[in-house]
Every structure is written in structure tokens, then in C-alpha cells.
Amino acid sequence: MHKISNVASQSPVVSLRNVHKSFGPLKVLDGVSFEVDRGEVLVLIGRSGSGKSTALRCIDRFETIDSGEIVVGSHRVSDPKLDLRALRQDVGIVFQSYNLFPHLTIEENITLAPCSVKGISKSQAKEQARQVLAQVGLEDKLHQYPEQLSGGQQQRAAIARSLAMQPKVMLFDEVTSALDPELTGEVLKVIEALAADGMTMVMVTHEMGFARGIANRVVFMHRGKVHETGPAAILTSPATPELAQFVGTGL
Amino acid sequence: MGGSLNANHLMFLGYGALWTIGLSLIGLIGGGIAGFIIALCRISPNRIVRLLSAGYVQLIQGTPLLVIMFLTYFGLPTLGVTVSPLTAAGASLTIYVGAYLGEIWRGSIESVPKPQWEAAEGLGLSRAQRMIKVILPQAMRIATPPTVGFMVQIIKNTSLASVVGFVELARSGQIINNSLFEPFLIYTIIAVIYFALCYPISRISRRLEMRSGPARLSLGTA
Numbered sequence: 402m403h404k405i406s407n408v409a410s411q412s413p414v415v416s417l418r419n420v421h422k423s424f425g426p427l428k429v430l431d432g433v434s435f436e437v438d439r440g441e442v443l444v445l446i447g448r449s450g451s452g453k454s455t456a457l458r459c460i461d462r463f464e465t466i467d468s469g470e471i472v473v474g475s476h477r478v479s480d481p482k483l484d485l486r487a488l489r490q491d492v493g494i495v496f497q498s499y500n501l502f503p504h505l506t507i508e509e510n511i512t513l514a515p516c517s518v519k520g521i522s523k524s525q526a527k528e529q530a531r532q533v534l535a536q537v538g539l540e541d542k543l544h545q546y547p548e549q550l551s552g553g554q555q556q557r558a559a560i561a562r563s564l565a566m567q568p569k570v571m572l573f574d575e576v577t578s579a580l581d582p583e584l585t586g587e588v589l590k591v592i593e594a595l596a597a598d599g600m601t602m603v604m605v606t607h608e609m610g611f612a613r614g615i616a617n618r619v620v621f622m623h624r625g626k627v628h629e630t631g632p633a634a635i636l637t638s639p640a641t642p643e644l645a646q647f648v649g650t651g652l
Numbered sequence: 653m654g655g656s657l658n659a660n661h662l663m664f665l666g667y668g669a670l671w672t673i674g675l676s677l678i679g680l681i682g683g684g685i686a687g688f689i690i691a692l693c694r695i696s697p698n699r700i701v702r703l704l705s706a707g708y709v710q711l712i713q714g715t716p717l718l719v720i721m722f723l724t725y726f727g728l729p730t731l732g733v734t735v736s737p738l739t740a741a742g743a744s745l746t747i748y749v750g751a752y753l754g755e756i757w758r759g760s761i762e763s764v765p766k767p768q769w770e771a772a773e774g775l776g777l778s779r780a781q782r783m784i785k786v787i788l789p790q791a792m793r794i795a796t797p798p799t800v801g802f803m804v805q806i807i808k809n810t811s812l813a814s815v816v817g818f819v820e821l822a823r824s825g826q827i828i829n830n831s832l833f834e835p836f837l838i839y840t841i842i843a844v845i846y847f848a849l850c851y852p853i854s855r856i857s858r859r860l861e862m863r864s865g866p867a868r869l870s871l872g873t874a
Binding site (some may be wrong): 461463486487489490492493494496500501502503504509513514517518559562563576 | 670767768770771772773775776777778781785786789790793
């Protein structure tokens with residue numbers, strides 16, 4: 402028993418093995434494999450349509466895969482009998498368009514899932530909401546509605562909402578793409594703080610400077626394949642001409 | 653027979669108008685319940701449920717309310733089920749209004765942006781929780797103006813209940829006219845009463861429509 406738990410703690414939190422996926426005739430993922438260890442930050446980069454967002458969404462089963470295997474912690478994501486709700490309690494996802502619930506206050510946005518999914522008490526959930534909002538620097542916005550916040554604040558609130566579920570992995574899908582540079586900065590700072598706290602993260606981003614600073618591992622996707630992978634250093638000294646061209650235009 | 657319009661006639665019309673309102677409320681409540689169920693069936697993950705509810709909507713939207721009234725009032729007794737004019741009119745309106753409100757509400761639910769579903773899903777909410785806590789509150793705000801607008805249709809359509817002998821506003825006008833022979837005067841009065849019932853509702857509907865954009869903000873500061 403001891404041995405098993407020991408093995409589990411060493412095995413990767415997220416692993417994709419030879420994942421294939423097509424949308425109709427279009428092959429989006431063509432044998433994608435990568436692993437994310439505990440506390441690691443993996444950054445997915447690549448051109449639009451390279452499959453990076455699809456790969457990310459497959460991890461949370463927002464897309465089903467045609468073949469291959471995806472494992473997240475103890476969840477076999479590629480198993481049709483997967484307990485979806487259990488998976489989603491362990492995986493937090495933040496989207497490009499924030500997707501806060503507009504009819505609820507920030508506090509209600511944050512307490513909704515802990516109360517109705519985990520069944521914790523209202524007062525406990527409110528206390529937790531204060532904590533996660535403080536973590537993203539928005540403790541004064543508790544009783545505001547999403548549209549009263551700036552884009553950057555909304556995105557930070559969305560991150561707080563995910564954090565309140567105490568996920569084991571956080572997925573970020575181009576979370577700063579809808580924001581201007583100033584607002585992007587405040588969101589990236591929050592993500593950096595999470596990384597420093599040891600949160601396991603997979604993120605799709607176009608912010609190359611940020612990726613260089615935060616990534617433990619970079620996966621460059623090209624035409625549905627992992628074209629090049631390695632530490633953040635590959636962004637400054639790429640091995641393949643495709644990545645060289647990509648970071649050349651990206652920087 | 654004959655004579656001129658007097659207070660008793662007006663009382664009778666007022667009584668008819670009350671029944672028009674009553675029948676409208678029956679149609680709204682019955683049709684509202686039916687419509688809610690149909691809207692949920694129309695977006696069900698189960699294909700058969702979706703097809704059946706879509707078939708129901710198509711069938712009812714392609715059938716005049718008048719014919720539905722005839723079927724329930726004159727058709728059902730031939731099958732051994734006798735119904736009163738009120739039951740026939742109420743049931744017909746429920747069937748009819750349910751199909752239309754079902755479609756209005758399905759559209760409202762589907763016009764809540766898809767990422768809202770995904771965000772709720774990503775947080776681990778069950779389908780019922782997503783529906784009740786995230787989607788329906790937003791759909792209700794979208795649905796309110798067209799629903800209020802449709803109430804005008806319900807009120808006007810209750811006049812068809814006169815064909816099954818139900819004495820609502822239009823029928824009470826007919827009855828008075830049968831004794832007074834003043835069709836222009838009496839039907840003008842009837843028209844004015846219908847207008848007085850419908851106009852405020854159309855106004856409310858229009859105001860709600862204009863407000864539906866920034867409505868979230870006004871709720872936010874409340």
C-alpha cells in the first residue's frame with residue numbers, strides 16, 4: 402500500500418500518450434504525447450490551429466479523443482466510464498473569455514461550486530472566497546457584479562473561482578488574449594504567484610516573454626504534433642527551423 | 653328584444669371581460685408549465701425526447717387554435733370524454749400556448765452563451781445544477797420581453813373560446829348584440845376593452861426589450 406502511494410506521488414499529474422483527434426476530415430492532434438509533473442508549469446505554444454488549445458481542452462474532457470490515452474492524477478480521462486465531475490473537481494480551467502456568471506456577484510461566482518459540488522457550508526465557502534480573492538488581489542470586489550470589473554479583474558476573479566475548488570492542476574487557455582498589455586500584466590502576475598506556490602499548471606499562451614520566465618517545460622506544437630519540447634531555453638535557442646521562425650515572429 | 657344599451661349590458665360585458673382575463677391566466681399558467689417542460693425536452697440530451705417534443709411543437713404550431721378547440725370540445729365527447737366549455741378552452745389554450753412558450757424559452761436557453769455552460773461544467777456542476785443555477789437565471793432575463801409580448805396573443809386568442817360556447821368578452825358581446833342589433837357600437841366597445849387589456853402589456857414588453865441590454869447593470873446596483 403505504501404509502495405503504491407509512493408509511486409503515485411512520483412508519477413506525472415497529467416500525461417498524454419499518443420493522442421489522436423480529428424474534427425471531421427481535419428486532423429487536429431496527430432499522436433501528441435507529453436507529461437506534466439507535480440508543481441511543474443508546462444507551456445503550450447504554437448500557431449493558431451496547431452492543436453494546442455484542443456490538447457488543453459482534452460485534458461479536462463471538453464473534447465473527446467479518437468485514440469491514445471490521457472491520465473490526470475487518478476482519472477483515466479480517455480476512459481468512457483470516467484467520472485467527469487470527479488475529474489473536474491481536480492482540474493481547474495480558466496478561459497480566454499473569463500466566463501464569470503453575470504447574474505451572480507463575485508462572491509457568489511466563487512462560492513457556487515464549493516457549496517453545490519463539494520457541499521461545504523455557506524459560511525465556510527464565503528471565508529474561502531475571501532482568501533482566494535485576496536490571493537488575486539481583489540478582496541474589495543466581493544459584492545460587485547462581473548460587469549462592474551475590468552477585463553483583467555474579471556480574469557483574476559475567474560482564476561479565484563477555479564482556485565476555490567482547490568484543484569490539483571490548473572489549465573489556462575489563452576487567458577490574456579482578450580486583454581490589453583497593462584491588464585495582461587496583472588493577470589500574469591497572479592499566475593506567477595500560483596507557480597511560485599507550487600501549483601501544477603498547463604497553459605496555452607502567446608506571451609513568449611512570460612513563457613520564458615515561467616515555463617519548466619515548453620511544448621511547441623506544429624500541425625497537430627509535438628514538434629519540439631524542452632526547457633524554457635528552447636525559446637531562445639530553438640533546435641527546429643519551425644520553432645525558430647515562430648519565436649522569431651513572436652518576440 | 654331590442655331596446656338600448658344599459659348598465660346591465662355593460663355589467664354583462666364586464667363579466668365577460670373578467671372571464672377573458674381568467675381564461676388568459678389559465679392559458680398562461682397551464683401553457684407556462686407545459687412550455688417549460690417542452691423547452692427542457694427540446695434541449696434534452698436524449699434524442700427521442702428531443703424529437704418527440706419537436707414533433708409536438710411542429711404539430712401544434714401548424715394547427716389553428718380554433719381547430720384545437722373544436723377537437724377538445726366536440727371531438728373528445730365522441731371518445732366518451734365530456735368536457736365543459738371552460739375545461740375545453742383551458743386545455744386547448746394550454747396545449748397551444750405550451751408549444752409557443754416552449755419554443756420561445758428554448759431559444760432563450762440556447763441564447764445563453766455556450767462558454768457559460770463550459771465554465772459551469774469546468775467547475776464540476778451537474779447538468780441540473782448548471783441548468784438551475786447558471787443557465788436558467790440568465791435565460792429568464794432573455795425570455796421576459798418576448799414572453800410578456802406573447803401574453804397579448806394569449807388574451808386575443810381567448811376570443812376563440814366563444815366557438816365552444818364559453819362566455820368570455822367576445823361571446824358576451826355577441827349575446828348582447830343578438831338582443832340589441834347594434835353591431836358597430838357593441839363590437840367597438842369590445843375592441844376597446846381588448847385594446848385596454850393588451851396595450852399596457854405591449855408597452856411593458858417594449859420597455860423590457862429596451863432595457864434588456866443594460867438590465868444586468870441595473871440589477872447589479874440594486
